[in-house]
Amino acid sequence: MHIKICAEVFDPWQEIQLHQHSAQNLAGKFGATSVFIGTMRDFNGGDDVKGMTLEHYPGMTEKQLGKIVAEALQQWPIINALVVHRVGDILPNEPIVLVAVWTSHRGDAFDASRYIMEALKSRAPFWKKERLQSQAERWLVKNTDGYL
């Protein structure tokens, strides 16, 4: 299991490959991998967005993500998991978050990755401030429920 807060742009596919190759318990033993990637769009709420700044609460972020992954481990037979989240200044088309879960069977991988993603959205202390094309800045107010 690995949780990483990343101040620089990251390549989600490279992160997954590196993790998969370095994880001793994976080779030949996993049947299912479910991956979610959240990527910054260049529009939101009808406005063109130039970029955003992701603030976080160092320490609490890692603690809460650790709890979330631990909860998932209790609920599903997870072989391995990886969570990567950007902070700092982000441009459109850059990845914001990566959640990957390796299991034996596909239902567990889908359920666990979605659980981690939803819990991250509602509990991990990150805050987004968008910079609009007009140079105005605005804080996002609330994440929506991804199960609806």
Next chain:
Amino acid sequence: MHIKICAEVFDPWQEIQLHQHSAQNLAGKFGATSVFIGTMRDFNGGDDVKGMTLEHYPGMTEKQLGKIVAEALQQWPIINALVVHRVGDILPNEPIVLVAVWTSHRGDAFDASRYIMEALKSRAPFWKKERLQSQAERWLVKNTDGYL
């Protein structure tokens, strides 16, 4: 949308990157990517597995996968989708199937990728024959339901 039957080993992350970079409608426009990868394990039902052969029904496979993706497009606002499936001789740790869905919002990406994967498992004409460590061969009898 792209559907690919692959007789050689493929790198799922490379397939996703290539597709994402070549898809004109993706840059800056998608917020969520949900990816599922099925990988061959080196054991099954308590036995060591050396390899497997994946037979398919050329033509019908593509037709059924096309229908499945079309069904998903009707149910969710999908920006793009990629399905890759191996056929032929496969070794443990090699990817068997890749389903990737790009959407604006995460719930749709999770739902649609899982729908495509379940439909593929129940309707796409592929058949697996395992080669055991003992040199014995056996056809897999039935896929299980991934929603249970």
Next chain:
Amino acid sequence: MSIKVRYFASLKESIGRSEDYLEFAGIATVADVWGCANPNKALPDNSLAAVNMDYVELNSAVKDGDEVAFFPPVTGG
């Protein structure tokens, strides 16, 4: 009536052929195609059938030139 019949996977192995070409009058349904091509063998219970690469029931009609396929439950993915 001319029908191409295809078999896959364990069913192909158990009957020992991958294809048949039927030239018979009096074939009305998919079940007739099986019976005509395999007169001494019942279609295994869980078998699936397709006509022109779409899933069908065994009582579905067939017409001249159709490709009919029989195979066990699929196990891809």
Next chain:
Amino acid sequence: MSIKVRYFASLKESIGRSEDYLEFAGIATVADVWGCANPNKALPDNSLAAVNMDYVELNSAVKDGDEVAFFPPVTGG
């Protein structure tokens, strides 16, 4: 009682500080911490609070040395 208080995101901007260090007797709860550090300002309705990096209710107890944080709903991911 010594309490470190932290503020994040829009709440940090609206009060104009990211941290406070309180040295007060008579602080019993998280709500007291806010009131003591921001006597002229109500905590916005939807605010979240944490003690030592775990979420808590506003009526939760605090003790000497705790780090208390206030912030708006999270918007990561």
